[in-house]
Amino acid sequence: MIITEGGRRAAIRTDEASAAYDSAYATRCERPASAETGRAIRAVVELSRAFGGMTMRALLGAQFTPDPQSLVTAFEVPFGEPLGFGLVADCGSELGRPLVAGLPRDFADATLAGLAGDAQADPLPAGLLRVDRAGFDETGSSEAAFKLAGDLLRHVLHALLHDEEPLAVAQTVVSAW
Incomplete structure (x- = not known):
């Protein structure tokens, strides 16, 4: 599913295997959980936003695994080495040229901030x-792009967990950019 609104574009899909990565490093936080029982679910979002002559780009995907014994939702963002250049861009993209798979350290905190939202989210x-x-795109990705992507991903997963239409929810988020 692709959303286009002016210079703002987003894609939602269930998976993107070429974007899979793992790391020994991670940043985490917790938020109070809802009283609802969850189910395992996965989603991937990608964004492209034309902004001041430059196009911001980011792709994020996550797996939610329920834990009915817990009272919190834990958010975990694994990351790699700091941003480098000359890396192979072989990660599939629905919104442009291929991306580099993985998440550099540079974008991990912004991703977590967008994904976890605030305590009132x-x-x-x-x-x-x-x-x-x-x-990520070596020249088009930024902390701002990954914060937006984290926020979009949280909204899409929330919609899926509540049997809402993720496209409509994503459209509302993209309109607010």
Whole structure:
């Protein structure tokens, strides 16, 4: 599913295997969980936003795993080495040229901030929401792009967990950019 609104574009899909990555490093936080029982679910979002002559790009995907024994939702964002250049861009993209798979350290905190939202954000059920798909553009990705992508991903997962239409929810988020 692709949303286009002016210079703002977003794509939602269930997976992007070429964006899979893992790392020994991660940043985490917790938020109070909703009282609802969750189910395992996965989503991937990608964004492209024309902004001041430059196009911001980011791709994020995560798996939510419920934990009915917990009272919190844990958010985990694994990351790699700092941003480098000359990397192979072989991660699939629905919104442009291929991206580089993985998440550099440079974007991990912004991703976590967008994904977890603030304490007043719509809570998710108890469990772990772990990012395990990411793609970046060496020149077009930024902290701002990954914060927006994290926020979009949280909204899409929230919609899926509540049997809402993720495209309509994503459209509302993209309109607010």
